[in-house]
Amino acid sequence: MPLWKTEAITLHSRRWGEADRIVTLYTLKLGKVRGVARGARRMNSQFGAGLEPFGHVEVTFFEKGQDALVRISQVDVRESFLRLRESLAQMSAAARLVNIVSALSADRDAGTRIFSTLLNGLQSLQDKCDPVLTSMIVQIQILGHTGFRPQTDHCASCNNPYALQAARFCAVSGGLLCRHCEGQSHGQSLPMSPGSVAFIQQARRLPFPAATRLKAVGQIRREVEAAIEAYIMEVIGRQLPAMDFLAAESHPPSYGVANDQRPFPPHPMENNIEVSG
């Protein structure tokens, strides 16, 4: 019954049974670990608020036989990132960060750079850095740390490093394609100006907090955002919740969840309710 004590960031927390929680942690020593916290939802739980998503904690857990889920026995909060919960934009960006780490990291494969990048990203968001920009930078770094670095140094298909003027970004190929290869590929590609290429390269190399001083506006911001979104979708094979989907509009457009996947059946009155604006 090995006992572990390590720093961790809570990626996800789900209700389980009567009063338990199943949490996904990114631990410093073991990488991604899933565990059960018994009684975590009770008013007098010893875990308190320690297992809320985004929290940086010191956690103690033990393994039980062949069970994939560890048993969490103690949690001490180092930084709750409570201020992240005050804005939908910061919260949605932080959600993207934990989702991307959860999706790209393998179970029980420790990555200290993944851990520190995520922690730095959450700190920057709490310090009110531009949420979309910060999450783009963190995602570019996490892609690098998990072996999915987008190729921007040479053509992702023919490796030619000198033919990247007016190149385009191809998510399926995993990076820039030279004119020649782009013409021959059947995949969709996105425009990418030299400024956008430079942004991606700098975002990858600059350590925090220097990385948060990177700026991207207008065309560069749009190009990098579109490329990173398309590439992440390609790498993990599904769409993550958009970073601005909870933006404070009173009637946001629907964002691609099919009706039959809704957690609750539609109300019989639903069709009679008028939605203006």
Added chain:
Amino acid sequence: MSVQQQGLLATLAREFVKLPGIGQKTAHRLAFHIMKARSEDALRLADAIRDVKAHVTFCVQCRNIAEHELCEICQDPKRDRTKVLVVEEPSTLHAIERSRGFHGLYHVLSGALSPLDGVGPTEIRAHELEQRVKEGGITEVIVATNPTIEGEATAIYLTNVLKPHGVHVSRIAYGIPVGMDIEYADDITLTKSIEGRREL
């Protein structure tokens, strides 16, 4: 104690296993209990299940559990119709009713927004709440969603949507459970309870 894999008793046990908190062992014990019980007792259970499915539905106004178009609370003329308390699930509504601490009406969202799982406003009954506020008569909306990421996101979203309609939007306080020693409270609860302090 074992039940054969096939047969009517096993079928009943399989139905019990689907209930929350019921494992294989308990399911078999319940199935045996039903088998040994007097006919009229067992059939009363069957009738009660059938009645619930036939007659219990959701209130068209607040989405509370109801036996008519409107639930008992929405029908009650003594309730304060200017205040609406918003909860995620009917179970929270019933906990608050048990406390007798609130005398207004409710609105059950049937869920909460989730930035992590991508549950958006169209998947909970947020527009219906906005509609109720637009119809007039409501002066205060009290948001009693859970103190989780999902509950917080929902509270901020509802505040943004409802404030422009001129209603007072408030959030229930976070705090130290009654009877607890403050020194044992976790940091987040402590911080929040100090922020949410009130004048004496």
